[in-house]
Amino acid sequence: MYMAKFQDLDHLKIPFEVIRLATNNFAEDIGNGGYGKAYKGQLPHPNSSGEPSTTIAVKRLDKTHGQGQPEFSTEINMLARYKHSNLVSLVGFSEDGDEKILVYRYEINGSLDKHLASTDLTWEQRLRICIGAACGLEYLHAGVGPGHRVLHRDIKSANILLDENWKAKISDFGFSKIGLTNQPITFLFTRPCGTLGYVDPQYHKTGILTKESDVYSFGVVLFEVLCGKPAYEIYKYDGEECLLNNLVKRRYEEGKIDEIIMPSIREQKNMYSLQKFSDIAYQCLNESRNQRPSMNHIVKELQSIECQVGSPTGLWGSRTGGTPWSLLLDNNMKLRKIRIDHKDCIFSIAFTVEEYSSGTLITSPHGGTGILSGREPSEISFDADEEIIEILGSINHFPVISSLCIVTNKRRHGPFGPETGNSFSVSWDVGTFAGFYGRAGAFLDGLGFYSNKQESAKSAYSKYRAKDSLIWCIYRLW
Numbered sequence: 001m002y003m004a005k006f007q008d009l010d011h012l013k014i015p016f017e018v019i020r021l022a023t024n025n026f027a028e029d030i031g032n033g034g035y036g037k038a039y040k041g042q043l044p045h046p047n048s049s050g051e052p053s054t055t056i057a058v059k060r061l062d063k064t065h066g067q068g069q070p071e072f073s074t075e076i077n078m079l080a081r082y083k084h085s086n087l088v089s090l091v092g093f094s095e096d097g098d099e100k101i102l103v104y105r106y107e108i109n110g111s112l113d114k115h116l117a118s119t120d121l122t123w124e125q126r127l128r129i130c131i132g133a134a135c136g137l138e139y140l141h142a143g144v145g146p147g148h149r150v151l152h153r154d155i156k157s158a159n160i161l162l163d164e165n166w167k168a169k170i171s172d173f174g175f176s177k178i179g180l181t182n183q184p185i186t187f188l189f190t191r192p193c194g195t196l197g198y199v200d201p202q203y204h205k206t207g208i209l210t211k212e213s214d215v216y217s218f219g220v221v222l223f224e225v226l227c228g229k230p231a232y233e234i235y236k237y238d239g240e241e242c243l244l245n246n247l248v249k250r251r252y253e254e255g256k257i258d259e260i261i262m263p264s265i266r267e268q269k270n271m272y273s274l275q276k277f278s279d280i281a282y283q284c285l286n287e288s289r290n291q292r293p294s295m296n297h298i299v300k301e302l303q304s305i306e307c308q309v310g311s312p313t314g315l316w317g318s319r320t321g322g323t324p325w326s327l328l329l330d331n332n333m334k335l336r337k338i339r340i341d342h343k344d345c346i347f348s349i350a351f352t353v354e355e356y357s358s359g360t361l362i363t364s365p366h367g368g369t370g371i372l373s374g375r376e377p378s379e380i381s382f383d384a385d386e387e388i389i390e391i392l393g394s395i396n397h398f399p400v401i402s403s404l405c406i407v408t409n410k411r412r413h414g415p416f417g418p419e420t421g422n423s424f425s426v427s428w429d430v431g432t433f434a435g436f437y438g439r440a441g442a443f444l445d446g447l448g449f450y451s452n453k454q455e456s457a458k459s460a461y462s463k464y465r466a467k468d469s470l471i472w473c474i475y476r477l478w
Contacts, residue, residue: 009080016096023058036062061100068242071174072100078173082144086136088171091142109162117228119264125166132168133160134469138295141211151177155217156198157224181359197231197243212289219284223248251281267324273305315448316424317401322441323368329435332356338380341368342417346401346444348376380413390427394419400443
């Protein structure tokens with residue numbers, strides 16, 4: 001009876017023997033799931049032997065896993081009907097006796113859950129992955145067509161695949177349902193399903209499924225990305241065991257969310273942007289469905305954070321001395337003062353930033369941890385309309401930053417410290433300088449800069465040509 005649904009999908013049917021050959025008799029096992037096992041293969045072009053083959057991922061139904069024909073049919077009908085750049089691409093399917101197979105385009109970087117703890121996945125990449133997944137889910141909730149929406153029911157990091165460019169693709173539509181949109185609140189009464197740690201507590205309690213149930217699950221994914229921790233593991237907090245969704249809620253409500261943010265992320269970015277990301281994720285986990293944001297709102301909020309994330313220009317000085325630090329200026333912040341402590345070199349640097357929303361002044365010092373005397377402190381105060389457009393400096397033989405000169409659209413500040421050693425310079429268009437980062441201990445060991453547009457940093461050069469090339473990192477946009 002299910003095959004009748006596929007009569008208009010003949011173009012997607014692939015003979016079982018073709019799939020068997022494409023996977024070398026299902027030789028390369030690449031994963032397991034609720035549906036069964038997944039295999040990698042090479043599917044020849046159907047029309048011409050001269051065309052390149054398509055790398056595919058094949059899901060082969062294992063009836064002992066509990067999923068069967070309904071999920072198989074749902075997956076095919078959903079992906080054949082709905083197309084979006086942030087949804088997986090269905091290449092075809094096969095139904096031959098007991099053999100039920102789904103064929104997708106292979107996404108080379110696998111699923112998001114495999115990368116949560118990776119320090120190689122930068123904050124910028126994590127943010128773009130979240131935006132992509134949010135766009136895909138927004139399409140399902142509001143963009144599939146008039147009068148209806150798709151409720152996924154199993155949003156989790158394992159169901160977000162990543163292509164060669166780390167673009168997010170929502171997958172696994174076997175549990176999905178279609179709901180109507182001609183009511184203020186669209187819901188379905190259905191047997192709760194999903195994955196432990198991601199399921200909306202209200203859905204689990206009442207059996208009423210709404211689009212906000214997907215929003216809850218997506219909020220859990222956001223916290224997974226922020227903390228680098230999977231949702232399904234058991235964590236201890238105050239002597240109690242809990243899943244990640246409960247752990248992050250308690251930490252957030254106690255004002256301690258920064259304690260469980262992944263350390264490599266916390267070191268890269270300022271806490272304002274991370275706090276805003278946390279705020280969005282926390283709103284998704286609200287007990288009241290009416291208080292959870294829509295996916296459209298989530299997309300806009302995440303995109304606003306992306307606009308604030310600066311592009312690093314490289315690092316001058318030591319790449320190993322001291323400890324890393326970062327000051328990223330977002331749209332809510334204005335740099336008011338810089339204090340530079342110097343003599344034979346730059347011992348420390350401190351930034352005073354004003355938060356527009358509260359008027360609060362926050363000072364963050366970096367370096368100067370040693371007991372050293374004879375320093376010469378210098379302070380720069382910036383006018384309200386003053387913007388940094390160029391920074392010049394030099395690196396001595398240790399190597400640490402030996403001098404700095406800061407040029408704005410109104411005046412030149414410095415140089416501070418002796419202009420000895422090897423020089424560097426970076427310049428920006430007015431309004432595109434976005435912050436500092438570096439390494440510091442007893443001295444200002446290394447210094448780099450953020451720009452808020454990839455094309456904004458005009459130039460960078462160095463006269464440094466010593467043998468130890470590790471000291472100086474050639475300017476490039478990451």
